[in-house]
Amino acid sequence: MNVVQNDRGVSNVAAAIAEPARTRMLCALMDGHARTSTELAAIAEVSTSTASAHLAKLKDAGLLRLQVQGRHRYYCLGDPLVAQALEALMVIGQGSTRSFSPRTPDRLQFARTCYDHLAGTLGVQLHDRMFEAGWLLPAEGDDQEYRVSDSGVEFFRGLGIEVAELKALRRRFACPCLDWSMRRPHLSGALGAALLQALLQRKWLTQDPDSRALTLTATGGRYLSKRFSMALIQPARPLSSSAVIELQRLGG
Numbered sequence: 001m002n003v004v005q006n007d008r009g010v011s012n013v014a015a016a017i018a019e020p021a022r023t024r025m026l027c028a029l030m031d032g033h034a035r036t037s038t039e040l041a042a043i044a045e046v047s048t049s050t051a052s053a054h055l056a057k058l059k060d061a062g063l064l065r066l067q068v069q070g071r072h073r074y075y076c077l078g079d080p081l082v083a084q085a086l087e088a089l090m091v092i093g094q095g096s097t098r099s100f101s102p103r104t105p106d107r108l109q110f111a112r113t114c115y116d117h118l119a120g121t122l123g124v125q126l127h128d129r130m131f132e133a134g135w136l137l138p139a140e141g142d143d144q145e146y147r148v149s150d151s152g153v154e155f156f157r158g159l160g161i162e163v164a165e166l167k168a169l170r171r172r173f174a175c176p177c178l179d180w181s182m183r184r185p186h187l188s189g190a191l192g193a194a195l196l197q198a199l200l201q202r203k204w205l206t207q208d209p210d211s212r213a214l215t216l217t218a219t220g221g222r223y224l225s226k227r228f229s230m231a232l233i234q235p236a237r238p239l240s241s242s243a244v245i246e247l248q249r250l251g252g
Contacts, residue, residue, distance in 0.1 A: 016061035017089070021046050022054045025075075026063060030083050031113045031212040034067055034074035080171065083115030084188060090180035109181045111205065111214035117177070117192030118199070122216065122232065124182045126195075129228045130155075136174070136187070146174035148191070156191075158227070159198045166190040199224075 017023055021044035028043045029035060035043075041051035055075060058064040063082050067074045077083055111122040118126065130136040135152030139145035148156065153163045167173050169190050176185035177192070187195065199205040204220025207213075216224070216232065225232055 013061050013063065016057050016063055017086075019054065021050070022058055025051075025054060025058065026077070026082070026086055029064075029075065029077050030086060030115050031207075032076075032116050034076040036072065036074060040075060077115060080115050080117075080188065080193070084177045087114055087119070087180050088178050091178055091183055108211070108213045111216060112212040113196070113207065113214060114177060114179075114186070114188065114212075116196065117186070117188045118196045118205075118214070119177070119179050119186050120181060120214075122214075123186035124179050124184050125230065125232065126224075126228060127176075127185060127187045129230050130187070133229070144175055145172070146176070146187070146189075146191070148174070155227075156195075159195070160201075161191070161194045161198055163191070166194055 017026065024044045025040045028040065037051050037055055038048060040055065041048045044051060044054065046054070055064060059066060059075075059078075062078050064075050065078045067076060109120055111118065111120045113119065114123070117123070127136075130152070133151075133155070134149055135155045136146050137149055137152075139147045148163050156163055167190075172189040174187060174189040174191035177188035178184070179186045186192070196205075199220065200207065202220070202223070203217060204223055205214045205216055208215070221232055224230075
C-alpha cells in the first residue's frame with residue numbers, strides 16, 4: 001500500500017510541475033519572496049483566472065502555501081524541499097554533456113538564493129571551503145546529511161549562528177543541495193538558511209528585489225575572504241535586465 005501511495009504521490013507532484021506556466025510560477029518563488037496571484041499570472045504570462053486554477057493545483061499538491069494578511073493573499077513555496085527538488089530538476093533538464101560549461105548569466109551564476117539558502121558559484125565555494133577547513137563533516141552512515149565539528153561550532157558562532165539551536169528546529173539540519181548552474185552541492189537545511197541570513201544581516205550580501213540574484217558587497221568580499229581564508233572570484237560583468245527576464249523564463 002505504501003508503494004502505491006508513494007507512486008501516486010510522485011505522479012501527482014510531477015503532473016503539477018509539468019505545465020510550463022506552473023513551472024514558471026514555482027521557479028519565480030525560489031527567491032523566497034511571497035507573491036500575489038496577479039504577480040504570478042504576469043510571470044507565467046496567463047490570465048488571472050487561469051493563474052488561479054494553476055495555483056489551486058499547486059497548492060493541492062503541497063507545492064505552494066497560501067498566506068493571508070488582511071485582504072491580501074500571498075503564495076510561497078510549501079517547503080524548502082520543493083526548492084531543492086526544483087534545483088535538482090533543473091540539472092536534469094539541462095541534460096548531461098561530456099564537458100559541462102555553465103550557460104547561466106554571470107551575475108546570477110555567481111550568487112543567488114535557492115529559496116532560503118545560498119546557491120551559485122559563491123555557495124559552492126563556501127560549501128567546499130567549510131569541508132576543507134573541517135568545519136563541516138559528512139554525517140556517519142548518511143552522505144545526504146552533514147554534521148558540524150567542534151571547530152565548526154566556534155566558526156559559526158563567530159557569525160552569530162548557534163548550531164545547537166538549529167539542531168532543535170523541526171527541519172533538516174544541514175544537507176547538500178545540487179547546484180543547477182555548477183552541478184556540485186551547496187549547503188542547504190537550517191544551517192544553510194542561517195548562513196545566508198547572517199551574510200544578509202551583515203550586508204556582506206544584498207538581494208535584488210525582483211530576482212534571485214545576490215550581490216557581494218566590497219565589505220562582504222573582504223570579510224568573507226578573511227573568515228573563510230579564501231579568494232573569491234566575482235562575476236566579470238553585471239547581469240542585464242533582459243538576461244534576468246530570459247533566465248526566469250527558462251526556470252532559473
